Amino acid sequence: MGDNKEKPAAEGGVPVRESKLYYAHQSIDQSDIDAVVRVLQGDYLTCGPAITSVEKKLCEVTGAKYAVVCANGTAALHMACMAADIGPGDEVITTPITFAASANCALYCGAKPVFADINERTYNLDPAEAEKKVNENTRAIVAVDYTGQSVELDRFLDLCRRRGLVLIEDGAHVIGTKYRGRPNGSIADMTTLSFHPVKTICGGEGGAVLTNSETYYQKLLLARAHGITRDVSLMEHTPDGPWYYEQIALAPNYRITDMQAALIESQLNRLDLFAARRKEIKRRYDEAFSRLPQLFVQEEIPESDTVRHLYVLRLVPERISIDRAQFFAALAAENIVCNVHYIPVYYFPYYQKHGYKKGLCPKAEKLYDEMLTIPFYYAMTDQDVDDVIRAVTRIAEYYAK
Numbered sequence: 001m002g003d004n005k006e007k008p009a010a011e012g013g014v015p016v017r018e019s020k021l022y023y024a025h026q027s028i029d030q031s032d033i034d035a036v037v038r039v040l041q042g043d044y045l046t047c048g049p050a051i052t053s054v055e056k057k058l059c060e061v062t063g064a065k066y067a068v069v070c071a072n073g074t075a076a077l078h079m080a081c082m083a084a085d086i087g088p089g090d091e092v093i094t095t096p097i098t099f100a101a102s103a104n105c106a107l108y109c110g111a112k113p114v115f116a117d118i119n120e121r122t123y124n125l126d127p128a129e130a131e132k133k134v135n136e137n138t139r140a141i142v143a144v145d146y147t148g149q150s151v152e153l154d155r156f157l158d159l160c161r162r163r164g165l166v167l168i169e170d171g172a173h174v175i176g177t178k179y180r181g182r183p184n185g186s187i188a189d190m191t192t193l194s195f196h197p198v199k200t201i202c203g204g205e206g207g208a209v210l211t212n213s214e215t216y217y218q219k220l221l222l223a224r225a226h227g228i229t230r231d232v233s234l235m236e237h238t239p240d241g242p243w244y245y246e247q248i249a250l251a252p253n254y255r256i257t258d259m260q261a262a263l264i265e266s267q268l269n270r271l272d273l274f275a276a277r278r279k280e281i282k283r284r285y286d287e288a289f290s291r292l293p294q295l296f297v298q299e300e301i302p303e304s305d306t307v308r309h310l311y312v313l314r315l316v317p318e319r320i321s322i323d324r325a326q327f328f329a330a331l332a333a334e335n336i337v338c339n340v341h342y343i344p345v346y347y348f349p350y351y352q353k354h355g356y357k358k359g360l361c362p363k364a365e366k367l368y369d370e371m372l373t374i375p376f377y378y379a380m381t382d383q384d385v386d387d388v389i390r391a392v393t394r395i396a397e398y399y400a401k
């Protein structure tokens with residue numbers, strides 16, 4: 001093995017970096033801090049003007065007609081399922097290569113998540129695999145824009161129209177991406193966003209549902225706050241005073257604070273900057289890693305003009321003598337801290353106890369065995385990017401077979 005190759009730190013070489021580099025990190029500047037402080041000095045900490053303002057901004061950025069911000073991306077998914085009237089006996093199709101929330105949202109409504117396999121080159125849910133799982137109980141598809149690449153929206157919309165299904169796009173990774181020139185968020189029946197600090201836009205916590213439908217919009221407002229309305233046209237009884245409101249459905253409290261809303265809006269003002277840098281880092285990674293036969297570079301459909309949220313490396317087992325866990329450890333020895341997105345959702349004990357079995361989605365399972373997420377975020381310096389490329393390259397070449 002590799003006499004003239006650079007020795008990885010795992011084999012006694014000098015680590016590429018002295019300080020640790022993590023897979024994601026938020027970028028907070030003075031304008032973000034000022035925006036939050038202004039809210040704290042004002043009258044409203046919840047249900048205030050920062051909420052309506054960020055919702056207007058989200059509509060501008062995504063082209064959606066309506067936006068409803070909420071506590072987090074998981075709440076957004078639950079709200080979307082409630083707005084779609086999903087309930088016991090219903091089935092909701094999604095991908096196993098996602099965060100658990102994309103499937104849990106069906107369970108919250110008493111419905112059953114059904115997993116369909118991915119496309120092995122783009123890693124997104126495959127519309128043909130999803131269609132195979134449609135039956136008379138299917139009510140919705142939760143399609144996840146994995147790593148920020150748009151799912152094949154035309155094919156999913158066509159499938160949903162033909163079979164009478166609701167298309168919920170889990171866009172936790174997607175903000176900034178365009179599908180056929182239109183921003184994601186303005187195309188599916190409902191699109192959910194997340195503003196967790198690892199995501200492209202940070203609110204500490206936070207989420208949103210975007211839709212063009214007035215009907216869904218009204219239901220989303222109820223789903224955000226107890227099923228309570230102050231809209232007289234929705235009430236059953238005549239108000240007996242200006243204080244009057246009615247609870248007409250059952251829902252949790254999924255509100256977000258005005259401080260978080262202000263932070264999200266402030267971050268959205270820099271979305272173009274974030275997007276440009278992410279595209280630049282992605283281009284440099286792709287260029288470097290496509291030269292290494294030990295690695296497979298995630299492919300993209302031409303319809304998606306992608307702002308990446310995550311960068312995923314995939315090992316080619318025929319060409320490298322170490323496995324994913326060893327590759328992960330070798331990068332850690334270089335002080336490059338990776339992650340894995342995601343463990344197939346149905347591997348979790350909760351799902352296993354409810355009858356889901358390994359082997360369900362073979363392409364997703366194979367991807368899980370071979371992939372890891374490397375550092376990828378706006379604030380990475382060129383030196384950071386160079387370090388990652390050098391570390392990945394020395395490990396891939398040292399263990400080449």
Ligand SMILES: *Cc1c(COP(=O)(O)O)cnc(C)c1O
Nearest residue numbers: 072073074099101172194195196
């Ligand atoms: C982050 C994420 C969520 C959940 O968002 P939270 O804001 O953390 O609740 C849902 N789906 C996907 C694909 C995510 O990455």
